[in-house]
Amino acid sequence: MPYLNINEVESGVISLAAAFPKAELVQLPEPTFEGRTCHALRIGTHRLEPKPAVVLIGGAHAREWGSSEILVNLAADLLHAHTGGTGLAYGGTSFTSAQVRTIMEELDVVVFPLVNPDGRNYSQTVDPMWRRNRNPARSGGNPAAIGVDLNRNYDHLFDYRTAFHPLAPVRVSDDPADPDQVYQGPEPFSEVETRNVRWLLDRFTRTHWFVDVHSYTQKMLYVWGDDQNQSVDPAKNFRNPLFDGKRGLKDGLLYAEFVDEGDADDSAVLAERFCEALKGVRGTEYTPEPAFDLYPTCGTSDDYAYARHILSDQEEEKILAFTIEWGTAFHPPWAEMKKIVLDVDAGLVQFCLTAAA
């Protein structure tokens, strides 16, 4: 079975919904620029009241093909195992039928495997290194300026020139033709693809966990991405204009982003459990760590998802948010990608089990 083309990602999702009563097809509200309608799956036994939800998305960056395969196969594994009353074995990591049942009964697992079908199609048929969507609105006719980096288009510290220190190498751009392919778009949620993700989080009101599947570097990342974490000074937070122009320097003492200590601990535990289960498959080491690196980011899905409860001041809306960076290349040969799918899916099953506990 080679990589899925974009029609197969969609038909795979739709066929799972048709075959399994415990899979609900969710149509995203906005078609893409090229007119494609996207679908997600809600997996889990039905209850009258919504269950706590894990929302998993993939395929936002066009060239990171395997993210969609990871999520389609995860959905299929859970549905087949639950229906057949079996457990799941991913190499050296196994889960019992009772553990599969726990996930299906205690959680809504919401899987949105292909956020950016236009971009994936372009990457799979024209330019394999394409990262963005295919919206030409700000290109001015320049083919190299088509598209927006969807993982810079969420509403979090979007005005990076104000928010960050002038010397911070923020990995974002307001230039559509930026060669780093990190054009943020003209405003937060300017793109249908990010609005679809926001809609999904709005629809599943009990979403407590969010994972965005990306490539690469073999890491499991959690918030924040704009600066180092700290749990001492709540005044140092992304909403406070007193710290504008001070964010994003790793070695600086000017700023570090506040995160509730309990959330930081819970996030670290979830990321560690993910990595342990993944390692059990065939020994591959992924590193759990906060997302901030030598270069900060803004407008990313994970920071946005976690920040939602802070902006709404509704603790019950809190979402612990993560980014997986699978593998060591964008396009491994399919034979290797299959092994990576097993690795990451074992980690995600354990992630769901830990969340459900």
Add this chain to the structure above:
Amino acid sequence: MPTAYTILRVRVTAQDADTLRALLRDARPDVGGRIGQNPDGSLSFDAYVSPEQAQDLAREGVSVETIEDATANGRARQAEVGEGDRFAAEDAVPQGLALKVQDI
């Protein structure tokens, strides 16, 4: 032989964080993956650049090593993308890659 349309995957190593930050600010290469720290304290990342851009990245305190022809590699992977629709048949569904196993 690389052409003007070839994109290379190169491994860029900077001797320290300040050098790396300056490089990222000035050159703005298409970065793949994340930055890693080497045992000697230097820092490395992958970039996807034209052969000309690769030459421009090299400077004092920065070394650039070509890993692969990313364009050629990507083209090879495009040949591994499915054609048609393997789930078009009414009874065809994704099976998942894990083994479905009975409890012991």
